[in-house]
Each structure stands twice: as structure tokens, then as C-alpha cells.
Amino acid sequence: MEIIKMNNTSVFALICSAMMLSTPAIAESNYDMGGMVRVNYSYVDYDEASKDKYGDMKFEVAAFSFNGEMDDFGVSMEYRLRADFDAIKHGYAYYTPNDDTMIRAGVTKVPFGNIGFISNSFWLSLQYYVGFEDDYDTGFSVQFDGENSRTDVAFFKGAENSASMTNRFAADLYTGTVNGTEYTAEESNQINLRQSFFVDTFGIKSTIGASVEYGQMYDNATGNNDNRYAYAVHYDGTLNGWNVQAQYLKYEFDTAPEQNAVALSVVGAAYEVASEASSITANVSKTAELSWGTFKFYNDFNVLMPEHDDFDDSYQNVTGMSVANGPLLAWFDFIVGKNMLWSSRSNHVGLQDEFGDWDKKININLGYYF
Numbered sequence: 001m002e003i004i005k006m007n008n009t010s011v012f013a014l015i016c017s018a019m020m021l022s023t024p025a026i027a028e029s030n031y032d033m034g035g036m037v038r039v040n041y042s043y044v045d046y047d048e049a050s051k052d053k054y055g056d057m058k059f060e061v062a063a064f065s066f067n068g069e070m071d072d073f074g075v076s077m078e079y080r081l082r083a084d085f086d087a088i089k090h091g092y093a094y095y096t097p098n099d100d101t102m103i104r105a106g107v108t109k110v111p112f113g114n115i116g117f118i119s120n121s122f123w124l125s126l127q128y129y130v131g132f133e134d135d136y137d138t139g140f141s142v143q144f145d146g147e148n149s150r151t152d153v154a155f156f157k158g159a160e161n162s163a164s165m166t167n168r169f170a171a172d173l174y175t176g177t178v179n180g181t182e183y184t185a186e187e188s189n190q191i192n193l194r195q196s197f198f199v200d201t202f203g204i205k206s207t208i209g210a211s212v213e214y215g216q217m218y219d220n221a222t223g224n225n226d227n228r229y230a231y232a233v234h235y236d237g238t239l240n241g242w243n244v245q246a247q248y249l250k251y252e253f254d255t256a257p258e259q260n261a262v263a264l265s266v267v268g269a270a271y272e273v274a275s276e277a278s279s280i281t282a283n284v285s286k287t288a289e290l291s292w293g294t295f296k297f298y299n300d301f302n303v304l305m306p307e308h309d310d311f312d313d314s315y316q317n318v319t320g321m322s323v324a325n326g327p328l329l330a331w332f333d334f335i336v337g338k339n340m341l342w343s344s345r346s347n348h349v350g351l352q353d354e355f356g357d358w359d360k361k362i363n364i365n366l367g368y369y370f
């Protein structure tokens with residue numbers, strides 16, 4: 001008997017076909033399919049090849065999404081494809097037993113930090129690169145909505161795919177060799193709690209909240225379970241198109257005393273981050289409805305301060321503008337970084353600064369959403 005081998009893309013195509021064939025079971029008004037295609041231009045001032053070519057423009061990502069609902073049950077998924085890999089962004093089923101409660105199970109968003117994002121730019125915040133913004137893991141979450149509050153609790157058994165893979169769109173612990181060091185810990189048994197309050201004072205609509213996270217790290221070399229902790233306090237306020245965001249994060253991965261670093265992976269790459277650090281994000285933006293669409297002007301500032309004496313602070317500042325008009329969305333970002341992964345020539349977050357320079361880059365992302 002011939003065995004048919006299928007890659008991830010083939011499996012995804014079959015899933016999409018099955019969903020389209022099954023949609024008569026769902027009321028037509030209660031499901032939709034969509035996606036997006038994006039290209040990216042970057043000019044990097046510390047890369048001679050980029051300077052010689054006046055930058056590079058490449059295909060960034062394509063995505064397909066499906067959302068469906070029938071009675072009190074629903075499903076939501078998004079699958080993304082890049083030139084070098086493809087992976088799930090999220091995929092979960094949900095149940096709404098009443099108007100105030102939603103239960104999600106699958107690859108779902110980790111309720112940690114500001115509701116939504118703690119950034120305005122395409123580049124996201126520094127906290128994304130240490131695993132605490134726009135993170136998705138495998139487990140379940142429960143959302144309770146009060147009159148002026150929201151409570152999120154969640155349990156995640158592990159990351160959305162294997163710890164030995166870099167094919168992911170959310171930063172998680174990585175098992176493998178990075179810069180000559182072998183890392184063997186993977187995420188497991190994570191608990192999250194986030195409490196948010198919604199306040200309207202003098203016309204300022206504010207969201208004030210706090211988040212805590214506890215999880216284990218399973219060491220594949222020793223069989224031991226080590227601990228990891230994080231907490232954050234966060235604020236998001238809007239008045240007359242102006243928005244202010246602020247978040248303080250403290251995290252710790254329990255590692256061997258001589259190591260002081262862990263390995264993470266995201267979007268096809270693995271890198272090292274300080275195992276214990278605090279981080280501050282402070283953003284300001286202004287949104288304006290103009291003749292050609294919705295414009296947002298912003299500045300996002302981030303710093304990460306490692307606890308280890310031999311390590312140095314990492315900085316990232318993004319000044320930019322986004323433009324949205326119908327299916328089109330574009331980001332125009334000027335990024336300044338120091339000792340920061342992908343914002344500078346450093347290939348880590350919060351380790352020893354080998355260069356000591358502030359680096360700059362221009363990034364333009366153009367997307368069509370359908």
C-alpha cells in the first residue's frame with residue numbers, strides 16, 4: 001500500500017476544504033473566511049549590504065482565517081505562511097454559556113498584560129520578544145465580563161508547537177543550541193490570571209489592570225521541573241484621539257546559577273534573553289480620521305533591565321505612523337535600538353552589550369486584508 005506524505009501546507013489545505021464543505025451546518029450569517037497578504041521594506045543602517053542596495057523589499061507573510069458560530073459555540077483560527085515556514089497563529093473553539101462568560105480551548109491567546117497590545121507599531125514592543133505580548137499557547141482560558149471590569153484565568157499545558165521548533169509567531173522557550181550553548185528547557189503547566197478595570201473619568205476612558213503568570217520549565221536533559229514567574233501592571237487611556245499606554249513587567253526563569261539566560265524562538269529564529277529582568281513600556285499615540293483613511297501617529301519606548309551584573313540594558317524606540325483605508329493597512333516605522341534583537345546589531349535581549357551603539361532602521365509594512 002502506498003503511503004501518502006503530507007506537509008503542513010497540505011494539511012492546512014485539507015482543513016480549509018473540510019471547513020468549506022461543512023459550512024452549511026452553520027448559519028451563513030454566522031461565519032466568515034478571510035486573510036491577508038503583506039510585503040515588507042527595510043533599510044538597516046548597520047548593514048552594509050542593505051545600505052548599498054538602499055534597502056530590501058520582500059514578501060513577508062500570507063494568512064488565512066476562519067471564524068464560525070452556531071448557537072453558543074464557535075471556532076476561530078488563523079494560519080500563516082511565510083517564504084521559509086508556515087505555522088498556526090491561533091486556533092480554538094469557544095463556548096459562551098451566558099452574555100458575561102466565554103470559555104476558549106485550543107491554541108489561544110495568553111491573558112497577560114494590557115488587553116489587546118502594549119504597542120502601536122508593526123514592530124511590536126520589546127516585551128513581545130521575551131514572550132509577554134501577543135503570546136499564544138495550547139490550553140484553555142475563561143473570560144468573565146463585569147459591568148466595569150474583566151477577569152481572565154487560564155491554564156496552558158505547553159506552547160503551540162514543539163520547543164525544538166522555531167516555526168512560531170509567538171515567542172516561547174526553545175530547546176537547542178544557541179551561540180554555542182545547549183538549552184534543554186521547555187514550557188509546561190502555566191497558569192495565568194489577569195484583572196482589568198474600566199474607568200471613565202473626566203472623559204478619559206481608562207483600562208487599569210494587573211497580570212500574574214506562573215509556569216514550569218521541563219528540563220529534557222535532567223527530567224527536572226524548574227519554575228518561572230512573571231507579573232505586570234498596565235494602563236491604557238484614551239481622550240479625543242490621544243492614547244497613552246504604560247506597562248511594567250517583571251519576570252524570572254529559574255535557571256542554573258552559571259547560566260543566567262534562556263533561549264526563545266519566534267518567526268524562524270532562536271536567540272538568548274536574560275533569565276531575570278524587569279521591563280518598562282511607555283507609548284503615546286494620536287489617531288485622526290483624514291480624507292484618505294485613519295491615520296495613527298505614535299512613539300513606543302521600551303527598556304529591559306536585566307538583574308545580572310554582567311548584563312546590559314536593552315532599548316527599543318519606534319516612532320511611526322500607520323494608515324488604514326478599507327482593506328489596506330500600512331505601517332511606517334523608524335526604529336532605534338541598543339543591545340536589542342533585530343532593532344540593533346545585537347542578537348539577544350538583555351545580555352552583555354558587545355557594541356555599545358544606538359542602531360537605526362526604517363521598516364515599512366504594506367498589507368491587504370480580506
